Amino acid sequence: MPARRILHIDLDAFFASIEQRDHPEYRRRPVVVGAEPGRRGVVAACSYEARRYGVHSAMPISEAVRRLPPETVYLRPRIDYYACVSREALAALGTISPLVESASIDEAYLDISGLDSLFGPPEAIGRRAKAVIREAVGLRASVGIGPNRLVAKLASDYRKPDGLTVVPRERVQAFLDPLPLTALRGVGPKTAPRLRQMGLRTIADVRQVPLLELRRRFGHLAGTRIYAQCRGQADDTVEPGRRRQSISKEITFDSDLCEVETLRETLYWAAQEVGALARRAGRRGVSLTLKLRLADFTTHTLTRSLSVPTAEDRTLFREAWGLYRQSPWSGKPLRLIGLSLSGWDPSDAPSAQRELFPEAGPEEDSKTAKLYRALDAVREKFGKDALHFGVLPAARSQSPKRSS
DNA sequence: TCTGGGGTCCTAGGACCC
DNA sequence: TCTGGGGTCCTAGGACCC
Numbered sequence: 001m002p003a004r005r006i007l008h009i010d011l012d013a014f015f016a017s018i019e020q021r022d023h024p025e026y027r028r029r030p031v032v033v034g035a036e037p038g039r040r041g042v043v044a045a046c047s048y049e050a051r052r053y054g055v056h057s058a059m060p061i062s063e064a065v066r067r068l069p070p071e072t073v074y075l076r077p078r079i080d081y082y083a084c085v086s087r088e089a090l091a092a093l094g095t096i097s098p099l100v101e102s103a104s105i106d107e108a109y110l111d112i113s114g115l116d117s118l119f120g121p122p123e124a125i126g127r128r129a130k131a132v133i134r135e136a137v138g139l140r141a142s143v144g145i146g147p148n149r150l151v152a153k154l155a156s157d158y159r160k161p162d163g164l165t166v167v168p169r170e171r172v173q174a175f176l177d178p179l180p181l182t183a184l185r186g187v188g189p190k191t192a193p194r195l196r197q198m199g200l201r202t203i204a205d206v207r208q209v210p211l212l213e214l215r216r217r218f219g220h221l222a223g224t225r226i227y228a229q230c231r232g233q234a235d236d237t238v239e240p241g242r243r244r245q246s247i248s249k250e251i252t253f254d255s256d257l258c259e260v261e262t263l264r265e266t267l268y269w270a271a272q273e274v275g276a277l278a279r280r281a282g283r284r285g286v287s288l289t290l291k292l293r294l295a296d297f298t299t300h301t302l303t304r305s306l307s308v309p310t311a312e313d314r315t316l317f318r319e320a321w322g323l324y325r326q327s328p329w330s331g332k333p334l335r336l337i338g339l340s341l342s343g344w345d346p347s348d349a350p351s352a353q354r355e356l357f358p359e360a361g362p363e364e365d366s367k368t369a370k371l372y373r374a375l376d377a378v379r380e381k382f383g384k385d386a387l388h389f390g391v392l393p394a395a396r397s398q399s400p401k402r403s404s
Numbered sequence: 405t406c407t408g409g410g411g412t413c414c415t416a417g418g419a420c421c422c
Numbered sequence: 423t424c425t426g427g428g429g430t431c432c433t434a435g436g437a438c439c440c
Binding site: 014044045057058103104105106107185186187188189190191222287289299300301302303304305 | 431432433434435436437438439440
């Protein structure tokens with residue numbers, strides 16, 4: 001197997017940048033996309049102007065409001081629209097390599113092994129990736145190139161926004177060594193303090209710890225993975241066809257809720273949403289998980305294996321409601337309720353699916369994106385309630401079960 | 405500070421079977 | 423009246439990521 005070369009591309013401040021692209025008047029102003037100020041929730045994304053005030057994604061919206069100046073623009077996310085833009089960008093990357101894997105709505109990995117003869121050295125391929133994104137969707141991106149996914153990802157993080165970093169194989173250890181240990185994949189808010197307590201700060205420090213010691217402290221797999229990553233060893237494969245393992249819908253109430261009828265309606269709404277998404281993906285699942293978060297933020301899940309795979313709203317609701325009623329938390333005030341479907345029926349073969357439920361192609365996405373922009377223009381001109389598409393389906397119209 | 409919503413993957417215990 | 427060992431499935435919880 002010849003050595004691989006992986007490119008990671010990350011669209012800078014994705015949600016906020018799309019809004020600034022579409023609304024010139026938002027440019028050079030702090031833009032926050034996320035929860036509505038005054039309600040429960042967090043920042044989903046923010047512009048670089050907002051980051052200057054110490055605001056970052058996942059920060060409670062209340063804290064962001066405290067820090068940001070009055071000219072800040074607060075927007076609710078338009079995820080479906082951003083997903084269209086994401087697919088347009090992904091399609092553009094397909095002109096560089098056929099091996100493109102979407103890692104999230106704003107990131108992708110490309111296998112660019114052996115493309116030098118076509119496009120030149122890695123730097124040239126990196127510049128080309130940024131250029132095709134710019135041309136296709138008018139957004140800036142940061143690119144990292146390395147011998148595997150870990151190094152490519154850390155390289156794209158290295159210089160932002162609009163960065164390009166290439167780490168050749170022989171420079172990997174020197175690149176990794178000074179980075180903080182939180183750069184390791186799988187080292188988060190729980191594991192990082194435990195490593196720091198061992199007197200470790202950087203990846204070079206963690207590299208001094210023996211394999212068995214890491215396994216003993218963090219478990220076999222996690223320990224093995226930390227050990228390998230410190231040495232620049234990581235997954236170097238790109239899987240273009242990865243499909244999701246589960247489909248879920250959840251909602252946090254504005255204030256904790258224990259009113260049974262509202263809970264029932266919310267759960268029915270969630271079942272409809274999950275069912276519709278599953279049917280659109282051509283999937284039926286056998287594993288249904290109900291998620292409950294109590295007033296004190298403790299979270300519980302209850303799973304039921306169904307006898308027959310399903311994507312049917314009423315079945316999903318019936319089973320989920322049954323789980324809720326027999327759970328020890330039934331009747332307690334809830335902060336969040338959610339529903340998830342997984343365990344896909346293997347007979348729902350992806351090939352058959354694509355015929356039944358074609359994924360939106362680049363053309364449809366570009367058309368949809370244009371439609372969104374046209375609708376926005378109308379709203380801007382005639383007010384945001386100018387577009388009203390008749391009667392909403394009953395359960396959906398009740399969907400924002402956020403008690404005020 | 406007071407903590408969204410969408411996911412992935414891992415661990416561990418118990419049931420069950422041979 | 424004492425009780426192995428291994429494999430697999432199911433379930434709950436937890437850590438992490440964007």
